[in-house]
Amino acid sequence: MSLDLPPSGCSTAPVLKERGQREVFCGLTGIIWLHRKMQDAFFLVVGSRTCAHLLQSAAGVMIFAEPRFGTAILEEKDLAGLADANAELDREVARLLARRPDIRQLFLVGSCPSEVIKLDLSRAAERLNGMHAPHVRVYNYSGSGIETTFTQGEDACLAAMVPTLPATQAAELLVVGALPDVVEDQCLALLSALGVGPVRMLPARRAADLPAVGPNTRYILTQPFLADTAVALDRRGGTRITAPFPFGEEGTTLWLQAVADAFGVPQARFDSVTAAPRARARKAVAAHSATLAGKSVFFFPDSQLEIPLARFLARECGMRPLEVGSPFLHRALMENELALLPAGPIISEGQDVDRQLDRHAGLSPDLTVCGLGLANPLEARGFATKWAIELVFTPVHFYEQAGDLAALFSRPLRRRAILEQGVTA
Amino acid sequence: MKLTLWTYEGPPHVGAMRVATGMKGLHYVLHAPQGDTYADLLFTMIERRNHRPPVTYTTFQASDLGADTATLFKSAAKAAYDRFQPQAMIVGASCTAELIQDDPGGLATALDLPCPVIPLDLPSYSRKETFGADETFHAIVRALAKPMARTADITCNLLGATALGFRHRDDVAEVTRLLALMGVRVNVAAPLGASPADIARMGQAHFNVLLYPETGEGAARYLERACGQPFTKVVPIGVGATRDFLHEVAGITGLSPSVDESGLRLPWWSASVDSTYLTGKRVFLFGDATHVMAAARIAATEIGFEVVGMGCYNREFARPMRAAAKAYGLEALITDDYLEVEDAIAAAAPELILGTQQERHIGKRLGIPCAVISSPVHVQDFPARYSPQMGFEGANVIFDTWIHPLVMGLEEHLLTMFREDFEFHDAAGASHHGGKAEARVMPAEAPVAEAAEGALPPGFAPPRDISGQKMPEAAAPAPQTAGTVMAPVWLAEAEAELRKIPFFVRGKAKRNTETYAAGRGLAAISIETLYEAKAHYAR
Numbered sequence: 001m002s003l004d005l006p007p008s009g010c011s012t013a014p015v016l017k018e019r020g021q022r023e024v025f026c027g028l029t030g031i032i033w034l035h036r037k038m039q040d041a042f043f044l045v046v047g048s049r050t051c052a053h054l055l056q057s058a059a060g061v062m063i064f065a066e067p068r069f070g071t072a073i074l075e076e077k078d079l080a081g082l083a084d085a086n087a088e089l090d091r092e093v094a095r096l097l098a099r100r101p102d103i104r105q106l107f108l109v110g111s112c113p114s115e116v117i118k119l120d121l122s123r124a125a126e127r128l129n130g131m132h133a134p135h136v137r138v139y140n141y142s143g144s145g146i147e148t149t150f151t152q153g154e155d156a157c158l159a160a161m162v163p164t165l166p167a168t169q170a171a172e173l174l175v176v177g178a179l180p181d182v183v184e185d186q187c188l189a190l191l192s193a194l195g196v197g198p199v200r201m202l203p204a205r206r207a208a209d210l211p212a213v214g215p216n217t218r219y220i221l222t223q224p225f226l227a228d229t230a231v232a233l234d235r236r237g238g239t240r241i242t243a244p245f246p247f248g249e250e251g252t253t254l255w256l257q258a259v260a261d262a263f264g265v266p267q268a269r270f271d272s273v274t275a276a277p278r279a280r281a282r283k284a285v286a287a288h289s290a291t292l293a294g295k296s297v298f299f300f301p302d303s304q305l306e307i308p309l310a311r312f313l314a315r316e317c318g319m320r321p322l323e324v325g326s327p328f329l330h331r332a333l334m335e336n337e338l339a340l341l342p343a344g345p346i347i348s349e350g351q352d353v354d355r356q357l358d359r360h361a362g363l364s365p366d367l368t369v370c371g372l373g374l375a376n377p378l379e380a381r382g383f384a385t386k387w388a389i390e391l392v393f394t395p396v397h398f399y400e401q402a403g404d405l406a407a408l409f410s411r412p413l414r415r416r417a418i419l420e421q422g423v424t425a
Numbered sequence: 426m427k428l429t430l431w432t433y434e435g436p437p438h439v440g441a442m443r444v445a446t447g448m449k450g451l452h453y454v455l456h457a458p459q460g461d462t463y464a465d466l467l468f469t470m471i472e473r474r475n476h477r478p479p480v481t482y483t484t485f486q487a488s489d490l491g492a493d494t495a496t497l498f499k500s501a502a503k504a505a506y507d508r509f510q511p512q513a514m515i516v517g518a519s520c521t522a523e524l525i526q527d528d529p530g531g532l533a534t535a536l537d538l539p540c541p542v543i544p545l546d547l548p549s550y551s552r553k554e555t556f557g558a559d560e561t562f563h564a565i566v567r568a569l570a571k572p573m574a575r576t577a578d579i580t581c582n583l584l585g586a587t588a589l590g591f592r593h594r595d596d597v598a599e600v601t602r603l604l605a606l607m608g609v610r611v612n613v614a615a616p617l618g619a620s621p622a623d624i625a626r627m628g629q630a631h632f633n634v635l636l637y638p639e640t641g642e643g644a645a646r647y648l649e650r651a652c653g654q655p656f657t658k659v660v661p662i663g664v665g666a667t668r669d670f671l672h673e674v675a676g677i678t679g680l681s682p683s684v685d686e687s688g689l690r691l692p693w694w695s696a697s698v699d700s701t702y703l704t705g706k707r708v709f710l711f712g713d714a715t716h717v718m719a720a721a722r723i724a725a726t727e728i729g730f731e732v733v734g735m736g737c738y739n740r741e742f743a744r745p746m747r748a749a750a751k752a753y754g755l756e757a758l759i760t761d762d763y764l765e766v767e768d769a770i771a772a773a774a775p776e777l778i779l780g781t782q783q784e785r786h787i788g789k790r791l792g793i794p795c796a797v798i799s800s801p802v803h804v805q806d807f808p809a810r811y812s813p814q815m816g817f818e819g820a821n822v823i824f825d826t827w828i829h830p831l832v833m834g835l836e837e838h839l840l841t842m843f844r845e846d847f848e849f850h851d852a853a854g855a856s857h858h859g860g861k862a863e864a865r866v867m868p869a870e871a872p873v874a875e876a877a878e879g880a881l882p883p884g885f886a887p888p889r890d891i892s893g894q895k896m897p898e899a900a901a902p903a904p905q906t907a908g909t910v911m912a913p914v915w916l917a918e919a920e921a922e923l924r925k926i927p928f929f930v931r932g933k934a935k936r937n938t939e940t941y942a943a944g945r946g947l948a949a950i951s952i953e954t955l956y957e958a959k960a961h962y963a964r
Contacts, residue, residue, distance in 0.1 A: 074426060116490065146486050376473060
């Protein structure tokens, strides 16, 4: 299959841009998976009690004895004098690092309040690097709600790391995006079977494994929300391999094909490596497409995964997307996806939740993908829903997860059918 | 600046949301950036609410900050009124909006909306969730409730129940039922279930029942002043407290406090011989002050436990909490840092924890059973069945809930008799609980922590071996010999004997023995020392 598809699908579809109340998380939420991915990292939010409460509510973090993230909660006296706030931050960081000698990377994460009071965390990071290098590397990025939506927090985090990555002339492949370990291992196994290498990952599981980057680096994104990271890598001389994202059998094949083409992998080898997992993925997806085929689906904006997932549901599961909402639409990263997405749905960017709920009620979809704040209220009104956050918290990339991805969407419909039987029996 | 890994309470505007979401016909316009909408899921997911909380978030962005966030607030408030047509509106700011000082109250008033608009002033950088709930309810009552003629029959209002409260839904029903037995009708229960129109007719009740001082005291005091309504001070959690409460209501109304108690089972369940094993079990209590103080009384006098530690996270109630703790010969722990709570629990080595969801996790880590008695809540604290904490049925529910996590009577004896039994060992856990009981790893010299792992369901962290925990300095009056403190060494046979002691008291036994040995200047601990210490500390 070639990537030189003529512009089609939704490439030229108009985009409904909305501005109003947004029912989405802020970028701080990414800390929940990033801190599990980076095993020697601590994420210190400089913010308010709201930030702390958001993190624990979104994550249910009581499961951790002492999680590797926390909030330095600003108090009234910090608001009065920024000099004192900096001194307090230094003290809290020193105390934290003394208690957690296992920490090698510390992320100072900006929040809405820290940005409004203009607490300069980049200078704080510089200062703290002076105090704690080389044992600990201190970064800073913003996960604030006034700047970032949900998965943009990961983008901001990775983009903050790129300028400090060591330089290299080596011709390496850099795979970008935090993946569950099991998925990362599958991805590396596929690339290794194709003979592509050396392969580096960003983020790496530990600070010592951080990749180097340079003019011979070619990189590919695994997540559609990494626009700033891509810009930062371009600035370091990296070349982006463009492809659809590796969701479903088709997405994974096109993604791998793009890498294979860039690294000159013979087609025969590509076919032999991918044939078996492709067949498995198709079979696994088929088990669910019977439930999904012909059903309509509506995406509220959440993670920026919406367009790739709508493409997967439309092309591999036979669903009919009615509206595909995304918090942001990065045309440059999304052009391959938009070309594949069959024409028809409303493509919307941003959100005015009340108006979107009106449109949703008018369209009355068979399945609604939405955030946790909307799911039960919509279920109570008779709509089958899929929590969008599960799509980010579940291994869904590459061949072996294609069936699991389809199952996430078919389960609410199957469950509904089971319960309806129970009521009428 | 204070580093916080986990917090018992959210910010004050979440408290305001608990009031707004509990009510009907009220809308909350919150000046807040995107992301603050996370609070919606507390209600829709944890409490399984089938409606979105009645909250409009203005969702300002960085690009708005230089421009006009005030206009954004005004258009959001206007649109919210037009769409939801509430009977009344509350308006306020979240932590970030507080910094940009747009004055939501003034802006909303300027809109001249055709409904009462109640401004909230909730300081985000110094106060927390329960304060926010109390202050919001107080503000609504102050704005809408007026003195008026009393109802012909004897009525009261129930104050303090909110959305996301620990068993508030069922407590309101149970107390309503209880009061009906005395001949008292509930005029308005608020905020939970009330509309602004209901708040406006609160003045016609004869008195108020303050269910939850944390979230209702501001309103109760206001109504006492403004409408001349006395309010009850006893929170009817537990048998004794419920009877005291009925007497208090009798004092206010002149009605008889004697009601039908045929549904009350706790006293007999507690007196029946099966419960003998509960005698003197060491319990540690932590949560909100009201629930902890009530639980301490039940534990000490109605179930026969020994209260070995208690405290609360809401500093506003530090004073009554300290006084209550003193009655049990304890120093109250007032903190919102769960790591301090964990240390205190480890040091007290209780056999049962009564706490919040956080203490349940602490218990899991330490290998100590726990029952939940207080907010903060999670989805399990909203059971499908009726399960109040208040009144006589509440007492029944409490007995069941607290006893369930424990190893039961005869089973406990068997565990004590055959401590080294390879399948029925103490670390295998109670037989009525989930989790796979595993045969003890032979040889018996297996490390304590490893042997204990089998008791836990897959995926749960093994309990930390707390026997090695440092004791608080004050409790370790070790003799100073030539400037050095010699910690007594455990002889191998004594250590093996120690391992035969059930895990839930092992930490305590170890520390008692070490204190005893150190106090006598012993260099080594033998089996004799262990049993001498046991006799010394026998109660």
